[in-house]
Amino acid sequence: MITSIQESVLTFSKSSLVAALAAVTLFSGCAPKEPAELISARRAYEHAATSDAATLAPAELHIASEALKVAEASFDKNPKYYETIDLAYIAHRKAQQAEAHAAAAKAEAEQKVAAEALAAEQARQLAAAQAELAASQEALAKATSALANLAAVKQEERGMVITLSGSVLFKSNEATLMPSAQSKLDQVVEALSSAEKRPLVVEGHTDSQGDDASNQVLSQKRADAVRNYIVQKGYDASLVTAQGIGETRPVADNNTAEGRANNRRVEIVVQRPTTTAATP
Numbered sequence: 001m002i003t004s005i006q007e008s009v010l011t012f013s014k015s016s017l018v019a020a021l022a023a024v025t026l027f028s029g030c031a032p033k034e035p036a037e038l039i040s041a042r043r044a045y046e047h048a049a050t051s052d053a054a055t056l057a058p059a060e061l062h063i064a065s066e067a068l069k070v071a072e073a074s075f076d077k078n079p080k081y082y083e084t085i086d087l088a089y090i091a092h093r094k095a096q097q098a099e100a101h102a103a104a105a106k107a108e109a110e111q112k113v114a115a116e117a118l119a120a121e122q123a124r125q126l127a128a129a130q131a132e133l134a135a136s137q138e139a140l141a142k143a144t145s146a147l148a149n150l151a152a153v154k155q156e157e158r159g160m161v162i163t164l165s166g167s168v169l170f171k172s173n174e175a176t177l178m179p180s181a182q183s184k185l186d187q188v189v190e191a192l193s194s195a196e197k198r199p200l201v202v203e204g205h206t207d208s209q210g211d212d213a214s215n216q217v218l219s220q221k222r223a224d225a226v227r228n229y230i231v232q233k234g235y236d237a238s239l240v241t242a243q244g245i246g247e248t249r250p251v252a253d254n255n256t257a258e259g260r261a262n263n264r265r266v267e268i269v270v271q272r273p274t275t276t277a278a279t280p
Contacts, residue, residue: 032079037088041068044095053102060101064094139195147191151184159198159271162188166205166222166264175221177229185226189233192270200240201269202227207260208247220244226266 045068048054053061071087078084144160147153152163169181177185192200204223206215220242227242252259 032075034075035085035088037085037092038071038075041071041088041092041095044092048095048099048102051099051102052106053098056102056105057098060094060098064091064098067091067094136196142194147188151188156269159269162268162270164188164226164266164268165261166266167261169226169266170222173218175218175225177225182229185229186233188268189230189235192268193235196273197236197239198273199271200227200230200235201271202230202240202242203267203269204242204244205249205251205263205265205267206247207263208250208254209260212246216244216246218244219246222266226268230268 045064048061048064067087068091071084071091074081074084074087144153147162154161154163164181164184168184169177171178202223204219204221204226206219208215210218221244223242223244227240230240231237247254247263250259250263251265252262254260254263
């Protein structure tokens with residue numbers, strides 16, 4: 001049988017257990033809930049801490065960390081204190097600012113690298129262009145020297161002009177190249193091909209004997225004959241044009257035999273390279 005004392009102890013134990021459970025339930029139900037702003041601030045900092053901000057914006061990230069600590073401390077001190085929300089918002093913004101600063105620093109660094117790479121490439125291209133130009137000029141100088149031994153060569157505004165006597169190239173009033181003319185033109189083409197190939201204009205000229213129309217036709221046929229031979233020898237056809245000038249551009253007096261001989265000529269004009277504006 002249970003004594004009255006045992007019965008009293010049992011009754012007290014049950015009452016204490018009920019009270020304890022009630023206290024736990026009450027405590028759990030009244031536990032302070034973290035504001036959403038604080039949770040967001042904590043997540044924002046964690047995100048920033050694992051981003052480029054850790055290496056590119058450590059000072060700003062430290063400021064964000066301190067701001068979050070202040071917000072956490074405010075919540076621990078007084079969960080219902082509304083200043084915690086404001087402090088959490090500040091901490092959130094500081095974390096975002098740290099990431100933004102890191103992104104800007106990264107973009108600036110990438111831009112610097114790109115600018116340095118572009119400058120290096122431009123310098124390389126410029127050096128290559130200068131080397132190519134120097135080589136081209138050297139080759140042209142050698143070609144000019146070789147041509148000077150074959151024909152009259154002079155520099156004009158339109159380019160280098162190679163003058164070949166008509167009597168060397170053609171029989172009187174004919175437009176068929178003589179065998180000796182072909183040999184001379186072979187040497188001219190070889191000299192021209194040794195340098196950078198440039199556009200050529202082959203001009204045919206006559207003296208004033210005969211009528212204008214006949215001289216125009218003859219000069220065009222002779223220019224065509226020289227042009228076709230140059231192309232046949234391998235010069236790019238798209239770079240060579242022929243033009244009959246007739247008797248319109250004499251270089252000597254047509255009243256003398258010597259003057260007329262000088263006027264009966266073929267000129268090969270090596271045009272100057274086209275200059276283009278530099279790309280900024």
